[in-house]
Amino acid sequence: MTVKKIVFVSHCVLNTASKVEVVISRGLKEEELLRKKFLLKAIEKDIHMIQLPCPEFNLYGARRWGHAKEQFDNPFYRENCKSMLEPFVLQMKEYVCNSERFQVLGIMGIDGSPSCGVNLTYCGQWGGELSSNPNLSSMLQGIHPKKEKGVFMEVLEELLHKNELDIDMISLNDFEKLFL
Template sequence: MQKVLFVAHCVLNTASKVVMFSDEEMAEEEALRRRFLEAAISSGVQLVQLPCPEFSAFGANRWGHVSNQFDNPFFRKHCRELLLPFIDQMREYLAHGERFEILGVLGIDGSPSCGVDYTCFGNWFGNFSDRTDLNEVLNSCSMGHGSGIFMQVLKDLLSEYGITQCVHLHGLFASEPEKCMGLLT
């Protein structure tokens, strides 16, 4: 029996990530990412890399966003188009349950797109120049319970195709490492 895990794109390719400026935050996530990958490979888990919805929409020089900004029909449509081929892959693995077990999907908690249990919220919009309340606006960002838009669209698709009970979502989150490490035990 082969175990298959679908992972957010940057679990395997951190070059897709928005540029971060907190060394501490990056180091914590990177340490868990490496620990998780080493354990996954050692235990023979097969990893399927989902596409990065932000890199493919906005490129490498994008700003950081909050989930409110991506909560629009255009980004949701982009996510849906990216995810549909992976829904087909999931359905095919599930159709051969004697050979494959889907362990689930691993997202990135805190991401406006790939957060599973946590995402970031804020009242962000508009031009940076000439505004006098930039610090106040930036500080309105907070992390809270909820999923990013890519994971919301994925949940909708799992429901649409009747496979919600077969494919569970989990988040990679440095503060709660047991969530991703538990997938491999």
């Protein structure tokens, strides 16, 4: 019997329409190339992908603004993430418990995301009314990358620990590690 290889992926790996609408930058073009390389390699290697929900889209919709991690780091957002993730953690448990049939390769996030960052997330004191903020420019300059997980991935990590699941989290940037 062939063991089926599975990776759980952040929602936007398979559906970029869920992302915050932005002007395409060099960084986003690189992310899109990585996404396509990963998807082609996953198909070639017969890797099965399970799409995690997008907490930002589910809670704020398609017309949301970009956020910093601090805006999501609150009990309401964390509890909603937990509710969204619990059914997926049960799936992970089932796959792991049937290791003769399945191999969970990992969980893939998107670095930079305030929710799904694995190694890097954007942080800063972002918030308040934009139109009347006299220091908007300096506030925007205060948004910075930080070497830590986004809120959704932190909640997922807590659930994995609680359920005694040892599943690696990797960033799309490091997708090649899945195929070693």
